[in-house]
Amino acid sequence: MKKEDTVKLISAEGMEFVIDKEAAMVSQTIRNMLTSPGGFAEAEHGEVTFPEISAVILEKICQYFYWSLQYSRFGFFIFYFLGSVSCFFYL
């Protein structure tokens, strides 16, 4: 993975998750962060810090991103995925 194609998501504990930009952009919020004009710090450094999201949650979120990219066509499978998440309660 090239550096330009990736972003770093940092959890509250400081755990860093390096994922593809494309995956991260599944989230509209992250997409806005990275594409907003005016040069916010996140876009400049390619890092987004989430001081209120724990590593466990953030890990699941990253998995979700990749899963979404893969199966974005099949809308009803999302229920299958949600069923397997045990601590999905804070987003």
Place this chain on the structure above:
Amino acid sequence: MSNQKKRIFQIEAFKNRVVVDPKYAEKTWKILEHAIHEIYNHNASGLSFEELYRNAYNMVLHKFGEKLYSGLVTTMTAHLKEISKSIEAAQGDLFLEELNRKWNDHNKALQMIRDILMYMDRTYIPNTHKTPVHELGLSLWRDNIIHSGKIQSRLLSTLLELVHRERTGEVIDRGLMRNIVKMLMDLGSSVYQEDFEKPFLEVSAEFYRRESQKFIECYDCGDYLKKAEIRLNEEIERVTHYLDAKSEGKITNVVEKEMIANHMMRLVHMENSGLVNMLLNDKHGDLGRMYNLFRRVPNGLAMIRDVMTSHLRETGKQLVTDAERLKDPVEYVQRLLDEKEKYDGIISLAFSNDKTFQNALNSSFEYFINLNSRSPEFISLFVDDKLRKGLKGVSEEDVEIILDKVMMIFCYLQEKDVFEKYYKQHLAKRLLSGKTVSDDAERSLIVKLKTACGYQYTSKLEGMLTDMKTSQDTMQGFCSSHPELTDGPTLVVQVLTTGSWPTQPSITCHLPFEMSALCEKFRSYYLGIHTGRRLSWQTNMGTADIKAIFGKGQKHELNVSTYQMCILMLFNNADRLSYKEIEQVTAIPASDLKRCLQSMACVKGKNVLRKEPMSKDIGEDDSFFVNEKFASKFYKVKVGTVVAQKESEPEKQETRQRVEEDRKPQIEAAVVRIMKSRKVLDHNNIIAEVTKQLQSRFLANPTEIKKRIESLIEREFLERDNSDRKMYRYLA
């Protein structure tokens, strides 16, 4: 029984750690306010999006949305007021540039702010029905900048100034204009219209009013139209480059109104350069331009059409009543054809084949062609001339073209039956004297007439052509069955069916002995083949070729009419004959006899006879001799063959009378036809129906129709209704 109270299990919702810090809202807001300041000061690079987003999110979540929103409004307004001051301070030409730059900055900042406040935009605002952030930013801009006292008027005047400069030929910064105008459009269509478009249209109207006034004084029609067209295209171009597309229709209306509609009348009627002048000189370019420009204004085309129609009718009327021209029918018709071609050209090249113009053309031609009641006769004469010699050597397609053109003029005639009568006469003369240039051309024209007027019209004409063909075959049969006749005079007979050919009452004259013997032989031959038929010799329509030897031994072959042949043959047996003697022996009718003698004795170059006394007219006491001194350059001399001529007055009267007579049975037939199907009909309706039915042949006169109806009532084909005098009933 247990007396213990059961503890009811309650599941409580997971509670977030509530932040009870009272100053929480204030603190969070301060962070955001600071961020907005930084954004407007182009200092955003140090900020963390995530932090700001989270703060805004938390504020809304903890029910501080109101504070966030109002704080946003206040902060933005404050910034905009500062910006407004800096724009006002800009000098001269830099004003627009400064405005443009600040507008771009504001847009960028607005987007950033909207991104970080996205959560509020999506939840708080829809719930409280407040204006979304982006819209809010635009309306604040509008209120504080565009509608601020100093800027509003200055902006408008600057924009109008630039447009005016461009109209007077200067080059302006179109990109800048486009951006500013786009800004106005983004702020709302009402802003664009009120703050720019309306004043723009007013100023433009004023500008073009003045300019058109100036132009109309110094330019002639053609040049003025060129200028108007240029201005119009300029405005359209301006719209595509830097105005809202919806303005195109409005500004073109302004130009059209000021430059064209207001001066339409004056332009069309301009001396020496107006519409009439253009028509006369075939100025297709100018006419086309006028058509395209006038098409855009109400009644523009109607005005052109009306002027063209009245001009055409005027010229047409002059054409048909010009005494000079009436002397030569061929020339007359040729001029009509030329005129038609000219206007067809104009309509197809300049007026893009507009149907309404074509109709105006047709109605005008119909009007003036029928002003002259001799038009049918002249057209027939024109065709006659062409089919005799005019089309010699012309290729087949060209023949078709000429005939088609004549047919177009023919269709304008109202009295088509008059034409038919003359055409029959002329055709008969052509066929019998063998003078037609091409049989195919004759047939082709008859086919065209059939297409235009129906089978009835041309059945007799076709009959005439068939007769000629049949006669040829008959002659062949006659010659082959009488081989002994190869010595002696040759006889060529055309057998004419009585109904088809125009009849003239004729008395058979006395033929010379050699001829009458031959004629009898033919008669018995023919009646042997066709029983039940009657033949009568039409001696007034024949021709003869005679070989003559004169006093000094000159030999000539004379081509003469049958009457003339009879007269000349008499001189084989006598040197001197008086008028009375000739009349008695030949039994030729007096008027014809006088004409024949005149053409043989009084016409220079054809005077095979000498007359005493040497007067121009033939008198009852004149005597005739063979002209021994007759001389001619040619061996073959043609003496006064019957040629189709413009009729003299009495002849014309006679033909017209015959036409009127023919019309009576046609009207009656039409009336009977209509009444048979309708059974009962009132007077006005009958007149209308009859006129409509006979339209293709002639224009029926209501008085004449009434007379015919009376006649039919007398003959008990119809009866009047007892109660209503105006109703008629059909009697079976």
